[in-house]
Amino acid sequence: MAAASVALCLSAGLNAGLNAGTARAEDGYDLWLRYRPVEAAALPAYRPHASTIVAAGGSATIAAAVAELKRGLSGLLAEDVTTGQIADGAVVIGTPASSDIIKSLNLPLAALNDEGFVIRTTSVGGHKVTVIAGNTDTGVLYGAFRYLSLIETRKPVDALDIADAPKLKVRVLDHWDNLDGTVERGYSGRSIWDWWRLPDLKDARYIDYARADASVGINGVVLNNVNAKPDSLTAPYIEKTRAVADMLRPYGIKVYLSARFSAPIEIGHLKTADPLDPEVRAWWKAKADEIYAAIPDFGGFLVKASSEGQPGPGDYHRTHADGANMMAEAVGRHGGIVMWRAFVYSEHDARDRAKQASYEFQPLDGQFAPNVLLQIKNGPIDFQPREPFHPLFGAMPKTNEMLEVQITKEYLGQATHLVYSTALYEETLKTDTFGQGKGTTVAKVIEGGIGNHALTGMAGVANIGSDRNWSGSDFNQADWYGFGRLAWNPDAPARAIAEDWARMTFSNDPAFVKPVTDMMMASRETVVKYMTPLGLHHQMATGHHYGPGPWVCDLARPEWNPCYYAKADAGGIGFDRTKTGSDALSQYAPDAAKQWADPKTIDPKYLLWFQHVPWTFKMKDGHILWDDLVMTYSQGVDEVHDMQATWASLRPYVDSQRFEAVSSNLRIQAREAKWWRDASIAYFQSKSGLPLPKGYAQPEETLDYYKSLAFPYAPGQGK
Ligand code: GCW
Secondary structure, eight states: OHHHHHHHHHHHHHHHHHHHTTTOOOOSEEEEEEEOOGGGGGGGHGGGGSEEEEOOOSHHHHHHHHHHHHHHHHHHSSSSOOEEOOOOEEEEEEEEETTTHHHTTTOOOSSOTTOOEEEEEEEEEEEEEEEEEEEHHHHHHHHHHHHHHHHTTTOOOOOOOEEOOOOEEEEEEEEEEESSBTTOOSSSOSSSSSSSEEETTTOOHHHHHHHHHHHTTTEEESSSSOOOOOGGGGHHHHEEEEEEEEGGGGGGOEEEEEOTHHHHHHTTSOOOOOTTTHHHHHHHHHHHHHHHHTTOOOEEEEOOSSSSTTTGGGGOOOHHHHHHHHHHHHTTTTTTTTEEEOOOTTTTTOOOOHHHHHHHHHTTTTSSTTTEEEEESSSSSOOOOSOOOOOOOOOOOOEEEEEEEOOOOOTTTTTTSOOOOHHHHHHHHOOOOTBBBTTHHHHHHHHTTTTOOSEEEEEEEEEOOOSSSSSSTTTTTTHHHHHHHHOOOOTHHHHHHHHHHHHHHHHHHHHHHHHHHHHHHHHHHHHHHHHGGGGGGOOOOOTTOOOTTOHHHHHSSSSSHHHHHHBBTTTTSOOOOSSSTTOGGGGGGGHHHHTSTTTTTGGGHHHHHHHHHTOOOOTTTTSBHHHHHHHHHHHHHHHHHHHHHHHHGGGSSHHHHHHHHHHHHHHHHHHHHHHHHHHHHHHHHHOOOOHHHHHHHHHHHHOOOOOOOHTTTSSSOOO
């Protein structure tokens, strides 16, 4: 085995040299499932272990696994791999129930859940084979994808013994896709769900979408925007949803719908949507029955209620638990769940927006039905480049808490900036909430480890659209991939995920993999630096959230204004969330709160999130705050230039089409990073009145110029 790995490394290095500059153009459609031929020198390490596929069971899921193995192995091994009989090198797939061979092997499947799998090199009838076994056919499919990924990343496959299973039950993509084909906060073209042509449409793209999801274990899809129209619950749309569900089902994917709370009024013609009204409850039950008659494995509902203008139980002076439990009762009879969002804040509440969700939800701990997941964004405001963790994590031990992250980059440069957000998700997951004592990390909370919850989950707001490369840019694909990997195992390291992705998506050459992985890992911190350094947040322009708008202060709702968050004036900058301010700190467990309570000891990353300090505040590094702010913005810009240089040096390893696509995005990012820096410094300097530290250039334009920029056609605003 060791010898084989050495041979692999050598051959990979050699081969990239030979391939330099000759790679075939690629448009990104194949994502990380490219299955391009293994370098000739490395082929002997793989071919003998994957010569024939022996499949048991006749389900559509097994057929999908076989099709994927055929496609993947034939591509990777550059020979026609097809189904056959047991022989040396056979890949045997199935479950103990469907395959006598697998049953006889007594694999450690009992320790795994329904979606787990075992991959083992073993001997059957004197033949050396690789077995991919699951408790269910979906487990087998996941095992098949894992096996292919081992070859795609050039891991040895001659002595495998892998047992793996997802740690979370619900691993779901939330599409904020509207019925008219636009995508709220979508930067990758139009919605892939062509509601107009469904249910007849059988788009091959849906199968490729399902393959990509299944390859990383994503097992649920919410098809429509949380700002939901009631129409998606009408009979014609249920029929369209059924058609999508039928296409995704073989890949282990359930469909869910965002449900509009007031639908009983709008399409049921009732007078109220009061969750305690018997007629309303009966309406939801009948609606659930209708959906389940068409889609027996329908996942359930996602609900945004009493938030940003959406109707909800608050309209009837009922609690979120009243609302969630009513819908949970309706779908629960069929095995469905409700994902109830905790993203609420109200224009009638003058208190710090960061505190509002906890006020509403924390007192309800223990009141939610067992089939309700409370879906909580990673931070208490809204998917900012950096936020502290949401105070609800770890604070509701009797409630099923799931994490919601944003894969689409509403606030992180949208389609064009190279930002590996998986590093951000990892930061949240690893953070200790101290909620139920030391070690209560967000990962542990969502894995159900606090209070022993069986229903667990993680949601990612999708970045998928009709663009040929699916995600608006090649590098944005990494967060679709990374989300899936973290939802499977919230303890997985973002760096290892980036490396696997880079190998599968571009090249296995170590001379490519290392610099790209380094660049991806650093990229998240870079965007924080040039957009919102030192704990600043929500400084984006209004509405489309594209570009800087720290000066905006005239919007109807105070918490929509960037000035509400930075609170910059002649005296200083930052949001005081300590006892002397909003005291949002008090919503955290004391051990978490104490790390942020003192401006002298707080990690500077969170300084202006929790503290209002004078411009001349002495930082830990010896500089005054103002100087550090300017230096950090500038460093962010410099780092984008470093990224450009790194990418330019990698030309030999990437096909010209994707090389150019990434290069042009980096040019946009470099320009926009400077814009962010200059506009922010121009505005904050108008408050601080201080000169820039020596050697740092003044903003290129005047503050008025930056204020005058308008982008009425910026993407992602579809409603
Ligand atoms: O702040 C926001 C986005 C909205 C989004 C909302 C949410 C779907 O700007 O576009 O609405 O978050 O998460 O509900």
